[in-house]
Amino acid sequence: MKLTRRKVLAIGTGSLAYFSLCGLPAFASLADDAVAELTGGAEIEEGGVTLTAPEIAENGNTVPIAVSAPGAVSVTIFADGNPVPNVATFKFGPLNPSHMASTRIRLAKTQNVIAIAQMEDGSFRKAQSNVKVTIGGCGG
Amino acid sequence: MASGVKRRVKVPKKAKAGDTITIKTLISHKMESGQRKDKDGNVIPRSIINRFVADFNGQNIIDVTLEPAISTNPYFQFEAIVAESGEFKFTWYDDDGSVYDTVKKIEVS
Amino acid sequence: MKLKPIAVLAALFTAAGAYAQDSNTLAIDGETFVTETAAPAHMENVDTIYSGWRFRSTETQALELDDFDNPAFVFVDLGLDLWDQVDGSEGKSCSSCHENVEDFAGLRAQLPRVENGELVDLEDLINECRTERMGAEPWKWSGGDMTAMTAVIGLQSRGMPMNVKIDGEAAPFWEMGKELYYTPVGQLDMACSNCHKDNYGVMIRADHLSQGQTNGFPTYRLKNAKLNSIHGRFKGCMRNIRAKPFKEGGPEFKTLELYLASQGQGLSVETPSVRN
Numbered sequence: 001m002k003l004t005r006r007k008v009l010a011i012g013t014g015s016l017a018y019f020s021l022c023g024l025p026a027f028a029s030l031a032d033d034a035v036a037e038l039t040g041g042a043e044i045e046e047g048g049v050t051l052t053a054p055e056i057a058e059n060g061n062t063v064p065i066a067v068s069a070p071g072a073v074s075v076t077i078f079a080d081g082n083p084v085p086n087v088a089t090f091k092f093g094p095l096n097p098s099h100m101a102s103t104r105i106r107l108a109k110t111q112n113v114i115a116i117a118q119m120e121d122g123s124f125r126k127a128q129s130n131v132k133v134t135i136g137g138c139g140g
Numbered sequence: 141m142a143s144g145v146k147r148r149v150k151v152p153k154k155a156k157a158g159d160t161i162t163i164k165t166l167i168s169h170k171m172e173s174g175q176r177k178d179k180d181g182n183v184i185p186r187s188i189i190n191r192f193v194a195d196f197n198g199q200n201i202i203d204v205t206l207e208p209a210i211s212t213n214p215y216f217q218f219e220a221i222v223a224e225s226g227e228f229k230f231t232w233y234d235d236d237g238s239v240y241d242t243v244k245k246i247e248v249s
Numbered sequence: 250m251k252l253k254p255i256a257v258l259a260a261l262f263t264a265a266g267a268y269a270q271d272s273n274t275l276a277i278d279g280e281t282f283v284t285e286t287a288a289p290a291h292m293e294n295v296d297t298i299y300s301g302w303r304f305r306s307t308e309t310q311a312l313e314l315d316d317f318d319n320p321a322f323v324f325v326d327l328g329l330d331l332w333d334q335v336d337g338s339e340g341k342s343c344s345s346c347h348e349n350v351e352d353f354a355g356l357r358a359q360l361p362r363v364e365n366g367e368l369v370d371l372e373d374l375i376n377e378c379r380t381e382r383m384g385a386e387p388w389k390w391s392g393g394d395m396t397a398m399t400a401v402i403g404l405q406s407r408g409m410p411m412n413v414k415i416d417g418e419a420a421p422f423w424e425m426g427k428e429l430y431y432t433p434v435g436q437l438d439m440a441c442s443n444c445h446k447d448n449y450g451v452m453i454r455a456d457h458l459s460q461g462q463t464n465g466f467p468t469y470r471l472k473n474a475k476l477n478s479i480h481g482r483f484k485g486c487m488r489n490i491r492a493k494p495f496k497e498g499g500p501e502f503k504t505l506e507l508y509l510a511s512q513g514q515g516l517s518v519e520t521p522s523v524r525n
Contacts (some may be wrong), residue, residue: 040203057308059309066217095222096197096202096221101216101218103217104215134456146327148317212320212474215318237489
């Protein structure tokens with residue numbers, strides 16, 4: 001495609017409209033409550049848990065995510081922009097060497113995915129990733 | 141969902157003792173979230189797989205609690221370490237009380 | 250108010266920094282698929298054709314690389330159950346007559362084709378078996394049973410090049426499909442070609458426009474988490490441009506399917522593919 005003057009103008013207006021629609025931060029209190037319920041209000045440190053999620057999800061219906069937390073007893077996933085923030089809890093058994101798992105989740109809109117790992121010593125660790133959920137042209 | 145539920149599991153048939161193996165599982169299920177409404181405006185009640193468990197020779201590998209935010213046809217990938225030949229057992233628990241399971245054997249040398 | 254097409258297009262399309270289709274090769278179980286090849290001679294102003302797979306994000310593409318990760322295979326499993334399931338007054342299943350489903354290798358790549366003066370699709374052939382030989386009710390064109398069966402039969406041709414006949418007695422059907430492809434319809438007054446020929450590779454809102462190839466159908470869409478038929482997808486497109494969709498299985502969609510299939514000559518059949 002050649003960039004004609006008309007198309008360059010279209011890029012400008014199109015992207016402006018896009019950002020004005022998607023710029024609002026997610027309202028996170030439901031997720032905060034859910035996290036507090038899990039941790040009992042204990043302090044949460046960063047690190048010790050890795051969360052892999054796409055930066056942009058082509059469709060919020062099926063978003064691949066992976067968690068890895070060596071030394072964790074369990075990992076709970078939250079999505080702070082979903083109507084119900086809890087997503088899943090993975091408890092790792094004795095035959096699980098890597099304490100990693102991946103699945104596919106639903107995200108209602110652009111939001112943070114949060115992984116809280118409960119470590120063997122009872123402490124909590126956290127990883128967070130923002131996922132932009134796009135509204136398709138014809139895909140949506 | 142009691143009929144026509146497809147369970148798909150991918151595990152190697154053979155492994156060496158102490159090897160870490162990758163397991164993939166999937167079950168066909170709508171995972172009705174309880175958030176949707178039908179065309180008359182009534183909420184469609186939640187109906188999901190709420191728990192998934194993978195064991196090997198009676199020992200646990202992973203135990204997952206699922207919420208409605210897990211996608212249709214729940215998929216999991218994870219790893220296991222096996223010391224001897226035996227049997228994997230995968231179990232899915234449905235909101236409606238149904239329990240689906242499937243068993244896979246592995247030969248460990 | 251009637252918007253001029255160019256104004257609508259200017260508002261809808263934004264250019265991507267790099268063309269999405271420029272990278273990646275598709276290999277499933279060690280077999281490499283043709284997702285890019287020279288356009289067939291009959292296509293005007295398009296040099297290269299691309300599978301829709303090439304326009305998708307890395308995460309969506311990955312779902313098609315492994316038959317276990319591909320959610321469409323749940324429906325292939327269901328289709329294989331149906332294959333052996335007796336239905337209708339004759340007490341037959343598909344497998345009563347067709348010993349091996351593998352014998353259908355190549356069929357999907359040649360469809361739609363002309364039989365006895367009529368253009369027929371895979372769905373027609375399946376329903377003909379059901380009504381004429383099994384004494385069973387025909388399946389709905391885009392129903393779950395039908396798409397599971399078209400996936401099972403289509404899968405047998407996976408990796409083979411699309412190769413529909415467009416000359417001879419197929420020519421008038423092909424011409425009709427071509428006419429439809431370029432005819433603007435609906436309140437937005439848009440033709441298939443406006444998006445899928447003139448603007449493939451660029452963004453339509455937050456989505457990459459593909460060339461509208463049919464080689465991966467039925468396709469599992471993340472949007473609705475099920476298999477989607479070609480005609481079902483056409484309906485979706487027509488609704489998006491505020492047009493009244495043609496009937497699934499009707500002459501308009503069949504001829505359009507033939508024309509689109511002919512635009513994809515040489516691309517590997519990817520059935521069942523994964524799209525967003």
